[in-house]
Amino acid sequence: MCIYVSYVVHLFFLPTFVSKLYFTMEIEKGTALGSLETPCLLLDRERMKKNFASLEQRLQRFGVALRPHMKTVKSLDVAKALFGEAKVPITVSTLKEAEEFAKIGLTDTVYAVGISPNKLQRVQKLRASGIQLKVILDSVVQAQMLAEYVQQTSDPIQVLIEVDCDDHRAGINPTNKKTILSIAEVLSSGGAALEGVLTHSGGSYSAKSTAQIIAAAEREQKAIVDAATLLRKHGYSIPTVSIGSTPTAYLAHDFSGITEVRPGVFMFFDLHMAGLGVCTTSDIAISVLTTVVGHQAKKGWIIVDAGWMAMSSDRATAGQKEDMGYGLACNEQGAVIDNLTMVAANQEHGILAFRDGRKDVRQRFPIGTTLRILPNHACATAAQHQAYYVIDDNRVAAIWPRFNGW
């Protein structure tokens, strides 16, 4: 028995048209959004570039390197648009991302999820292929596992010790000096390259004020510098002192002792970040194009063809001052429609309703009306799509594939 399955996405980009075999339709370059099949994911190229440049310049002023987290974008075309020919250092959340971005020469890569034994073979393969893949860990057990691996392979793998700055997720509390030093000892006596320390202020995402984000940034900076100082005091060189979250990258006042910053979502931004005050809705570079397919006029409902399959089920704004439901509606041109949010989402149905109780929806948004929905969480919404419909001045300029998977 031989089963052979082939699944192909071909995108041709020619001066006058984009032929999308995969979606079995042809799209002229310059097509107006109202002519597209929906739902689809729009990417405003200029907003994205502006967002990137803005944080890049801020960090340059502080003399700290940017190591963007590519989990948000997962697209070689996005990387090329943002970095040009520059071979910038990157952060990834999957080994697949490391593999993909290496195809365009991005090979200085931190894999920012704690390493486990079942991934070592692939890590080795990626490193052997020329990727300077750095792994992270936060336990003596992992350090021992890695030291054994180094012994077997003679590959002096680079390692960052993960530090916990806010009780949010993984990492070692910097006051737990014994564990940090034990890990360093196991790694260096085992032949691994202790490259540095890394932390992530995940807690900053649930801040209730700018002051809280600034406080989170201070904790992040202090925690990582404490860990680096401890290790240096014990003779380790620690070239890399890495922090990273979009809110703290934007609002931190003090990067002293930090060598690099790893934000991701800032490239696109989203309602969650807008709710934190890190951007405004007019900075958000991605949105889901959708069409009105029905109404429940008495209830003031507009039913659209974008449900959680197009938006994701992420409810990141649920705990914020302004709960945006599953997203905030804009007209086809991208202007926010005040108070019109997606209040419910099924697989391929979204229900929009006005938060202020207005019910004149059938007249204002007849069947076939094209709308755009700003996402709560850009990483999650983008992950629901296989391509970006890149727009310049609200017309389709290109279609860029994106990848998922591990």
Next chain:
Amino acid sequence: MCIYVSYVVHLFFLPTFVSKLYFTMEIEKGTALGSLETPCLLLDRERMKKNFASLEQRLQRFGVALRPHMKTVKSLDVAKALFGEAKVPITVSTLKEAEEFAKIGLTDTVYAVGISPNKLQRVQKLRASGIQLKVILDSVVQAQMLAEYVQQTSDPIQVLIEVDCDDHRAGINPTNKKTILSIAEVLSSGGAALEGVLTHSGGSYSAKSTAQIIAAAEREQKAIVDAATLLRKHGYSIPTVSIGSTPTAYLAHDFSGITEVRPGVFMFFDLHMAGLGVCTTSDIAISVLTTVVGHQAKKGWIIVDAGWMAMSSDRATAGQKEDMGYGLACNEQGAVIDNLTMVAANQEHGILAFRDGRKDVRQRFPIGTTLRILPNHACATAAQHQAYYVIDDNRVAAIWPRFNGW
């Protein structure tokens, strides 16, 4: 300028091994789960077949046809495994699904999302290719649009009028006789084929008891039969009277007047359905394989490499008696670990913790431990993956690709 991007998934299935170029690893047939790279999506083939056969037999006893909703599975291999050579009628949530399943001869297809003008061209193309694609609508405006389309194309497109049985989403309340009859009149005078009526008891998903599901089933049956009776009284033939939801399909006692049922999630089942009492956790056919990558021992946290990217952010059990967080943990063999749920999910990190406060996690679940997470919502979790790792007796038997997109 000519950009050409090719993105290829090849799966080779040979008697002795599965070569997965896409994931750049080879997997022997019979591989134990602990040897797989994680996260990945497991599909227990026997459970799936049993789930399908069970509802199929129930509906046969009531003499009502099954038109399974393929939005849950999105895989030609799953369809082949369940239907064999039978060309069963199907339900789809996207035109892409209609297109894909037609490749294996499944061409009696209901597209169960209200039709909009920007999809008509593709609908026509699919119908011209041999798919008996039926569309749904719930407004006079849509009926007029469709009638115009029929005039232009001379394609007597089949239409089902969508009825609202529970104030949950789309459809016309059956007491709104005027609208129902106006739609029928516009369609039939325009040359479209009024095929029947359709409803979906979405409200049954939030039932708090079996009695409430049975009541929802009664409402669903009454609403659709009322609409069919009304139309027949006015001379329309109405061959199809279609209902569909997994909870009501399982618990309805009266299918009189119904011709077909359109459940989807029953093929896989999930924690949401288990919470409704429609299945048990041992019926759930899909789970996400994951690896322990860290701990926060004082907090009793186990950190695993499956976050929302692998599980989805669906929180369908949040309103149920037992809130399962982002999923319920099982050991590698699939036995439920009581009270161990995913309490938080980031993109590629999940945090598991015991609901009863046990904290001995580091000893019981050391780094590298393989676990399985049962999903809240099978449709949403499956959508996060590109393939099913099909397991027989907890060993890999095949890898089946799945598709997403529109």
